[in-house]
Amino acid sequence: MKKYSEMNKEELLTLKEQLDQQYAEVKAKGLSLDMSRGKPSAEQLDLSMEMMDVLHSGADLKCETGVDCRNYGVIDGIPEAKRLLGEMSEVDPDHIIIYGNSSLNVMFDSIARSMTHGVMGNTPWCKLDKVKFLCPVPGYDRHFKITEFFGIEMINVPMTVNGPDMDMVEKLVSEDPAIKGIWCVPKYSNPQGYTYSRETVERFARLKPAAPDFRIYWDNAYSIHHLYDDKQDFLVEILAECAKAGNADLVYKFTSTSKVSFPGSGIAAVAASRANLEDFRKYMQIQTIGHDKLNQLRHVRFFKNLDGLHEHMRKHAAIIRPKFEMVLDTFERELEGLGIGEWTKPHGGYFISFDAMDGCAKAIVSRAREVGVKLTDAGATFPYGKDPRDSNIRIAPTYPSLEDLEKAVQVFVLCVKLVSVEKLLEKA
Amino acid sequence: MKKYSEMNKEELLTLKEQLDQQYAEVKAKGLSLDMSRGKPSAEQLDLSMEMMDVLHSGADLKCETGVDCRNYGVIDGIPEAKRLLGEMSEVDPDHIIIYGNSSLNVMFDSIARSMTHGVMGNTPWCKLDKVKFLCPVPGYDRHFKITEFFGIEMINVPMTVNGPDMDMVEKLVSEDPAIKGIWCVPKYSNPQGYTYSRETVERFARLKPAAPDFRIYWDNAYSIHHLYDDKQDFLVEILAECAKAGNADLVYKFTSTSKVSFPGSGIAAVAASRANLEDFRKYMQIQTIGHDKLNQLRHVRFFKNLDGLHEHMRKHAAIIRPKFEMVLDTFERELEGLGIGEWTKPHGGYFISFDAMDGCAKAIVSRAREVGVKLTDAGATFPYGKDPRDSNIRIAPTYPSLEDLEKAVQVFVLCVKLVSVEKLLEKA
Numbered sequence: 001m002k003k004y005s006e007m008n009k010e011e012l013l014t015l016k017e018q019l020d021q022q023y024a025e026v027k028a029k030g031l032s033l034d035m036s037r038g039k040p041s042a043e044q045l046d047l048s049m050e051m052m053d054v055l056h057s058g059a060d061l062k063c064e065t066g067v068d069c070r071n072y073g074v075i076d077g078i079p080e081a082k083r084l085l086g087e088m089s090e091v092d093p094d095h096i097i098i099y100g101n102s103s104l105n106v107m108f109d110s111i112a113r114s115m116t117h118g119v120m121g122n123t124p125w126c127k128l129d130k131v132k133f134l135c136p137v138p139g140y141d142r143h144f145k146i147t148e149f150f151g152i153e154m155i156n157v158p159m160t161v162n163g164p165d166m167d168m169v170e171k172l173v174s175e176d177p178a179i180k181g182i183w184c185v186p187k188y189s190n191p192q193g194y195t196y197s198r199e200t201v202e203r204f205a206r207l208k209p210a211a212p213d214f215r216i217y218w219d220n221a222y223s224i225h226h227l228y229d230d231k232q233d234f235l236v237e238i239l240a241e242c243a244k245a246g247n248a249d250l251v252y253k254f255t256s257t258s259k260v261s262f263p264g265s266g267i268a269a270v271a272a273s274r275a276n277l278e279d280f281r282k283y284m285q286i287q288t289i290g291h292d293k294l295n296q297l298r299h300v301r302f303f304k305n306l307d308g309l310h311e312h313m314r315k316h317a318a319i320i321r322p323k324f325e326m327v328l329d330t331f332e333r334e335l336e337g338l339g340i341g342e343w344t345k346p347h348g349g350y351f352i353s354f355d356a357m358d359g360c361a362k363a364i365v366s367r368a369r370e371v372g373v374k375l376t377d378a379g380a381t382f383p384y385g386k387d388p389r390d391s392n393i394r395i396a397p398t399y400p401s402l403e404d405l406e407k408a409v410q411v412f413v414l415c416v417k418l419v420s421v422e423k424l425l426e427k428a
Numbered sequence: 429m430k431k432y433s434e435m436n437k438e439e440l441l442t443l444k445e446q447l448d449q450q451y452a453e454v455k456a457k458g459l460s461l462d463m464s465r466g467k468p469s470a471e472q473l474d475l476s477m478e479m480m481d482v483l484h485s486g487a488d489l490k491c492e493t494g495v496d497c498r499n500y501g502v503i504d505g506i507p508e509a510k511r512l513l514g515e516m517s518e519v520d521p522d523h524i525i526i527y528g529n530s531s532l533n534v535m536f537d538s539i540a541r542s543m544t545h546g547v548m549g550n551t552p553w554c555k556l557d558k559v560k561f562l563c564p565v566p567g568y569d570r571h572f573k574i575t576e577f578f579g580i581e582m583i584n585v586p587m588t589v590n591g592p593d594m595d596m597v598e599k600l601v602s603e604d605p606a607i608k609g610i611w612c613v614p615k616y617s618n619p620q621g622y623t624y625s626r627e628t629v630e631r632f633a634r635l636k637p638a639a640p641d642f643r644i645y646w647d648n649a650y651s652i653h654h655l656y657d658d659k660q661d662f663l664v665e666i667l668a669e670c671a672k673a674g675n676a677d678l679v680y681k682f683t684s685t686s687k688v689s690f691p692g693s694g695i696a697a698v699a700a701s702r703a704n705l706e707d708f709r710k711y712m713q714i715q716t717i718g719h720d721k722l723n724q725l726r727h728v729r730f731f732k733n734l735d736g737l738h739e740h741m742r743k744h745a746a747i748i749r750p751k752f753e754m755v756l757d758t759f760e761r762e763l764e765g766l767g768i769g770e771w772t773k774p775h776g777g778y779f780i781s782f783d784a785m786d787g788c789a790k791a792i793v794s795r796a797r798e799v800g801v802k803l804t805d806a807g808a809t810f811p812y813g814k815d816p817r818d819s820n821i822r823i824a825p826t827y828p829s830l831e832d833l834e835k836a837v838q839v840f841v842l843c844v845k846l847v848s849v850e851k852l853l854e855k856a
Contacts, residue, residue, distance in 0.1 A: 037500065039499055039500050040499065042496060042498075042499075045496065045498040045499060048498075049485040050485050052483050052484050052485050052487065052489075053484050053485050055480050056480050056481050056484075057477040057478050057480050057481050059480065061480075068470060068473065069692075069693075070473040070476075070690045070691075070692075070693065071467055071468065071470075071473060071690070071691055071692070072465065072467050072691040072692055073692075100528055100529065100720075101528065101719060101720045102716050102717050102718075104715075104716060104717050105715055105716040105717075108714065108715040108716070109715075112540050112544060115543075115544050115554070116540060116543050116544060116554060116578060117577075124554075126543070126544060126552075126554040126555075127554075142714075142717075145714050146714055146715075149545075149711075149714045150544060258717070262498045262499070262722060263498075263499055263500045263717065264497075264498075264499070264500055264501075264717060264718050264719070264720060264721055264722075265497075265498065265720045265721065265722040265723065283577075286536065286570075286573050286574055286577045287532075287533055287536040287537075287574075288530050288532060288533040288536070289530050289532050289533075289570075289686070289691065289692060290530075290692050291529060291692070292528075292529045292692060292693045292720065292723070293692055293693065294690060294692075294693040295693065295720070295723070
């Protein structure tokens with residue numbers, strides 16, 4: 001294969017003609033495919049259907065301490081749910097609060113609480129002139145939307161294969177007391193599928209923030225979401241590391257069963273130091289009469305324990321692994337050596353990250369949409385939706401059927417080629 | 429019966445001796461009874477057990493528009509849930525957003541949103557020097573806790589049998605732009621069981637607030653919670669009244685199935701004008717990936733429609749009516765004519781409100797607790813927990829068994845008598 005950048009104008013024009021022809025053919029098919037969101041497929045959801053049966057009209061709906069889960073009470077989670085999500089989070093149940101159906105909501109509420117009430121007695125952020133967050137990029141669009149919504153200034157920190165650029169994180173966090181947090185998806189990161197290295201986690205745990213109310217927002221969304229039995233990433237448990245470093249209060253760790261059982265009907269949890277949890281509870285006990293304990297009970301009775309969760313996640317992997325592999329095979333076959341794109345090869349999570357030539361991502365997404373293939377918006381993986389290089393595209397292979405995905409990836413690859421040729425012709 | 433206030437010192441001392449004797453006997457029994465919270469009894473919860481069966485592993489879990497309720501999507505509620513809660517709220521489904529498991533949480537979030545983002549483009553409350561709320565008293569403790577938590581100054585407005593003192597509400601609201609809201613439980617109010625009259629609702633709808641971001645927080649918690657088939661209160665629907673008065677945006681109306689199905693595992697809703705709902709949605713779409721649609725589907729398939737809800741509520745009434753009647757009978761038999769207490773006789777809701785002689789409520793609650801009967805804290809029905817007359821006590825008859833309740837009410841009546849005698853002896 002010849003690199004596109006090494007082609008002369010004539011070669012590029014010939015290539016463009018072929019690609020234009022292919023694009024017209026695809027357009028004629030009138031496709032309607034969606035590769036935009038990290039949603040499980042219906043086949044994956046079927047895996048949890050028996051969870052619908054574990055609570056029935058004849059079932060005992062008391063939790064292990066004898067509390068009737070049908071009634072008011074138990075603000076921060078039934079003990080068996082704390083144990084299950086504790087195991088999933090690798091944290092003692094005493095350091096867990098169980099929430100409602102969405103960990104995103106818990107993260108949002110954490111920011112909202114910090115705005116109006118401050119963190120552990122510190123000044124509420126709404127009383128400060130400036131609040132800033134560090135945002136490893138590319139990252140999760142919905143994290144960035146939350147901080148943007150509250151008027152928090154976001155600072156990009158480049159991701160590496162080992163996690164965020166820790167030299168930059170350490171420098172900024174230690175110098176600027178306006179920096180109050182950092183968004184992290186530390187395992188099988190969104191969108192790259194990278195897992196923070198041991199050194200990265202240790203450096204996080206040893207941070208010396210200028211702000212006493214700085215917290216690491218550790219969104220461990222894909223902690224047990226492996227694609228392979230034999231190739232699994234390992235993430236050092238951060239609460240223990242922080243405690244060891246004398247920084248017990250430094251981190252909020254979020255998790256949920258959204259992509260384990262049913263998105264939107266799962267249960268979420270926070271793991272943190274006792275002092276942080278006390279801060280959370282002060283807010284919770286005014287905010288709510290408690291979360292859905294029946295759904296907590298339903299999850300515990302279905303999954304039982306960590307082994308049950310792992311067994312279940314292997315079934316998910318069996319469904320989505322072929323999709324990831326097909327996408328990666330197609331990229332390799334169609335794009336390897338052309339110099340017009342790079343992509344990650346994750347061992348878990350929900351995404352593949354694709355970096356096109358600079359200035360091409362928006363055009364690729366738009367070209368794909370024109371022929372009926374919906375991708376995550378270009379720029380979505382950056383704060384304010386602005387990818388400075390206009391290069392990154394998040395590929396979400398899980399939701400479409402393998403057959404649909406194959407068509408969609410073909411279109412994607414075609415659009416990458418077409419837009420790249422056009423970009424090179426601009427300069428030729 | 430002779431009024432206590434007409435007894436001379438000697439009579440009072442003789443009476444006190446008898447009552448002290450009875451109190452000592454009760455104490456010896458070592459009771460442990462709870463009349464403190466508005467919780468349904470286990471028997472009531474049993475009424476909804478078949479709801480656990482309507483979604484099962486073989487069920488179709490799509491809503492009527494074909495959306496798979498097991499997956500992400502549909503931020504503001506499935507259509508059939510909007511219709512069901514719309515019927516319950518007497519509002520068109522287009523004016524409904526379905527929330528999670530607790531309407532209290534929705535109210536809290538409404539205040540939190542107003543603090544950080546303001547109401548429909550108005551200045552966020554956290555940027556104002558002073559924010560005030562009107563609080564009809566006695567009222568619901570958890571409402572007052574929310575406004576207190578956000579540092580909002582609360583102003584007591586006396587309740588009457590027809591609702592809050594509307595002369596006072598109109599005057600304050602039209603004069604003071606710092607007043608941003610009023611807490612209302614308009615039907616079978618907490619704790620008195622009063623229902624706002626037609627005139628009260630019409631005057632609410634015609635309010636001319638000085639603050640453009642003033643809203644009525646209309647917590648219609650007991651809209652279908654009748655005790656009787658033949659004696660039911662009627663509440664004028666406020667959204668329509670506000671629209672008629674050219675004040676469409678004036679009200680947020682909250683409802684939930686907490687005391688219909690399972691507290692903590694129900695569904696909640698807000699009804700409001702389109703402009704208000706747009707304001708809510710802007711927040712929601714950043715805050716959450718959507719609420720639990722499976723639980724929405726579960727509720728709709730179990731209750732089906734308003735008739736189903738009413739039929740179900742009649743079963744609740746059959747269980748709790750005897751409890752209310754027993755309490756009221758006991759009060760009448762034991763206290764009528766003594767001049768030491770007055771109480772309400774509600775047609776629905778969850779509470780009876782008891783007004784002791786001034787300065788006696790705290791002592792009564794404390795005396796009852798001393799012999800094992802837990803009552804709602806005296807003062808809880810007032811902002812900051814401060815009942816200026818120390819008179820009001822909320823009676824919650826639903827949770828204990830009829831047998832336990834009978835014992836508890838006997839203790840309560842005894843404590844009312846004892847504390848009243850002691851109070852009169854202070855002055856005698």
